[in-house]
Amino acid sequence: MSLDHKYLRYLFKAAVFTACMVYLVRCAAKLELSQLRLILLPAALGCGVLYFFCTLLMAQAWRLIVLSFHPSRLSFAQLAAVHLRSSLAKYIPSNVMHYAARHYMCRELGVSQKTVLVGNLFEIAVMLAAALALLAGFVVVEPALLPEAVGIHRLFLRITVLAAAVGLAGVLAAAAVRLKARQSETHRFSVKGLAAVFVLDVVFLPLTGVVLSVLLWAMRAGIAFDGRLVVQIVFAYICAWTLGFVTPGAPGGLGVREATLTAILGPAIGHDTALLGALLFRLCTVFGEVLGYGFAVYLERCRLRPLEHRLD
Numbered sequence: 001m002s003l004d005h006k007y008l009r010y011l012f013k014a015a016v017f018t019a020c021m022v023y024l025v026r027c028a029a030k031l032e033l034s035q036l037r038l039i040l041l042p043a044a045l046g047c048g049v050l051y052f053f054c055t056l057l058m059a060q061a062w063r064l065i066v067l068s069f070h071p072s073r074l075s076f077a078q079l080a081a082v083h084l085r086s087s088l089a090k091y092i093p094s095n096v097m098h099y100a101a102r103h104y105m106c107r108e109l110g111v112s113q114k115t116v117l118v119g120n121l122f123e124i125a126v127m128l129a130a131a132l133a134l135l136a137g138f139v140v141v142e143p144a145l146l147p148e149a150v151g152i153h154r155l156f157l158r159i160t161v162l163a164a165a166v167g168l169a170g171v172l173a174a175a176a177v178r179l180k181a182r183q184s185e186t187h188r189f190s191v192k193g194l195a196a197v198f199v200l201d202v203v204f205l206p207l208t209g210v211v212l213s214v215l216l217w218a219m220r221a222g223i224a225f226d227g228r229l230v231v232q233i234v235f236a237y238i239c240a241w242t243l244g245f246v247t248p249g250a251p252g253g254l255g256v257r258e259a260t261l262t263a264i265l266g267p268a269i270g271h272d273t274a275l276l277g278a279l280l281f282r283l284c285t286v287f288g289e290v291l292g293y294g295f296a297v298y299l300e301r302c303r304l305r306p307l308e309h310r311l312d
Contacts, residue, residue: 040218044215044218044287047284048286048291050214051208054207055289055292059079059083061126065126067193074109077302080299084289085105085297091254102120121175122197128171131205131241131242132161135242156236156243163242167245205237206238209233209234211284213233215280216269216277229268232268236264240257241257243257254282261277262274
């Protein structure tokens with residue numbers, strides 16, 4: 001990549017991140033902190049625990065992808081530990097350090113660097129495909145479930161679908177090049193394995209949106225919760241997650257996801273509530289990932305304990 005292209009990419013990253021942060025700061029300036037209640041602390045901790053269980057779905061999906069290219073007897077504890085321990089690294093600026101961390105940790109398991117690279121590319125591709133499938137579903141059900149949907153829903157739906165489609169095309173092209181380069185050592189990806197990963201991803205996104213709904217409900221901001229509002233929240237989360245996922249440079253989608261949630265949910269539940277909920281949910285997800293890291297350390301110690309006894 002030429003220096004000019006790198007400079008333009010850097011400017012794009014900075015512009016997107018800055019625009020999102022400016023929007024959040026403007027909304028935060030009008031935020032009424034009177035909505036904070038003591039009930040939010042246990043609710044936020046509980047949502048963090050629920051999010052931790054959601055991350056286990058992602059860990060299993062990544063394990064299935066890696067095993068499809070590296071058939072071995074590696075257990076769930078071994079590969080899930082890699083995924084869970086590396087997740088916190090995505091908060092390092094660049095939004096790719098968790099992938100680099102997987103390369104480092106998988107060397108100790110005997111998984112080749114090329115396999116990890118292709119596995120990461122397939123993980124991104126299947127996640128984007130799952131997001132596109134869910135968004136397509138919203139296009140079908142929107143007239144029935146969201147007849148009062150405002151223009152902001154349709155605007156973000158189009159933006160998210162376009163961003164996900166472009167990202168998916170780019171990742172598939174990169175994966176095709178990598179697979180062709182290592183064709184002799186590639187284990188064919190089974191349709192059954194691909195379907196299992198796709199199902200896990202399809203479950204993860206709306207399930208996490210439901211966790212966000214629980215947090216917003218716990219805020220008790222005078223909002224009348226019903227099925228339609230939960231659908232709107234799930235839709236907003238899928239859009240926010242996807243845009244944060246494909247935005248280059250945003251660590252863990254920071255800023256992008258919060259701005260998207262605030263913009264989409266603001267007309268329905270109030271911008272104050274939407275912003276506060278988005279910021280609290282970020283803390284919930286970080287707490288859930290910290291729990292995931294601790295669980296990974298526990299799995300690793302359980303795996304190594306029999307070896308230590310043999311040495312003794």
